[in-house]
Amino acid sequence: MPQRQTRQQAAKQRDTPASSDEEREAKLNGNGTAHQDADTSDDAPRENIFLFWPNIIGYFRIVLAIASLYYMPLHPRTCTVLYSVSCLLDALDGYVARIYEQSTKFGAVLDMVTDRCTTACLLVFLSSAFPRWAIIFQGLIALDLASHYMHMYATLVVSGSDSSHKNIDKSKSFILNLYYTNKIVLFIFCALNEVFFIALYLLSFSSPLLSPHLIKTVENTSGEALQPGVQVNTSILRQIFPDPFSAAALELARANKMDSFWPWVIAGISFPIMFGKQIINVVQLINASKGLADVDIKARKELGLPRPKPKKA
Template sequence: MSERVTRRQAALAAAAEEDTPIVSNNEAVAMNGNGNTQTAIPSDVDAVGPRENIFVFWPNIIGYFRIVLAIASLYYMPLHPRTCSILYSVSCLLDALDGYAARYFQQSTKFGAVLDMVTDRCTTSCLLVFLSSAFPRWAIIFQGLISIDFASHYIHMYATLAMGGSDTSHKSVDKSRSWLLNLYYTNKTVLFMCCALNELFFIALYLLSFSSPLLSPQLLEPLGESKATAIQTGAQVNSSVLRQLFTNPYSAGALEMARANKMDSTFPWILAGISAPIMGLKQFLNILQLVKASRWLAEGDVRSRKAAGLPKKKGNKSS
């Protein structure tokens, strides 16, 4: 018993000289899981400082407001082109403000970056879905644009996390991979102009669905007595409240509202002509990003397979 006490005292003295904490065997097992003594690291960040609520950071609050504006624009999209365009445009312009707020308040977060990207993808896709229904002959084009947009950003984000690490930003594109993508992500002016004019082109197409007899002649065609009668006697909603909230898009009232909201096509055509080249550049960047990210992932696969000794040579079969 005296020998154990002596050894314990000697250990305490040595620990005091080296300033090393002494832990029991049970504590060592709890910390490391294998019985090896290690210096304990606080697992609770509250022990270091006050816990921050990432969800109420100013850039993320702006992101939530963008979502509210986008949903409101979708509500007005079928029949109110002016109101919808204003709400949608403000939501897109706030995309630049949240980045400024993140830098000003030092509140750049991974959650905010993902929220920003998801909001961009979803709002643009919803507008393209509407354009698919407004211009059905071009629906396959809009469907392709949605697919490229989602695929490009998804594989780019995945490649950045898998190959660059969790602390690497998706905007950190090395010039050796692509100088054009590097310019796109590092130059704020180029990034803003590409994104803004890309959205402006789709907004112009949306306005043309209410104005251009070339693209949407069905709004200008007279209904005729047979079509008018069929619409008037179409599916009826029993509740008057529901009729006010959810106007039947095939009803005579909805068609009259669409005709009343028609606008002159000159201004939308000018917007479409100005923004079309940048929209084409943005789609090229999406395809380029998809290709470069795919190749980056493939390079990682080659290195992983080489490190694992794959493909393994099959031994000669015994006769």
């Protein structure tokens, strides 16, 4: 009889579901069944990736960037503040993503697209502010977009969709590995790259050396002097802004009365880092191209290509 009760108790213990503490422990210990039930349960709420905190910061960055573009042609100080805050938030969203465990592929792409678009818009403005150097700025836009697009696409093709574009093998590229794995190096290069272009933007409002029209008067540009009480014809008004592609034009540049000393200092300090960032873009483009070419070679071999040419009789 006691033996029969012992067997019944054992059977009852097997049929009794585990307590909540035991279930929690099983999940923490990596129990496959428990983990699968937690992930695939139909009752589990669906997460809204678009409302993750890092992505909300990304949306705020976009708003600030658009606002800076609105003020860019006329108000250099306001534009600089808005643009700089938008760039600085780029470092915050990654930190928030790690704290709240909200790192997502959508967030990574949103972050990269925002960076590329804001920088491109600033370079477009610099192209109009300094028409003689427009081809340089256009080349920088093309290099930046091509390098990052090729790199992202190569990462998906070579390493798969689960791999991050920041996972660079040191044997393939020491420079890219250091750039993407060292957060301090990444921040310095990205930040000073933007700082250099912001300094050029400020110089377009303050430096007669880069923008000679800033020191031209209406009399010098039109050959006529404005007399009080005399009606001014439209031809003179048109020459108040002799260069329609200039960043400041005469009236706004004088109204802002900016000093070019600090923009020149900032530009001089940040130029080497900006130049190094462009070298990294070139290395990234070449590395991604080689990775895609290796995939093509492997795929062609599997297909038996190139096919041997038939021998001539």
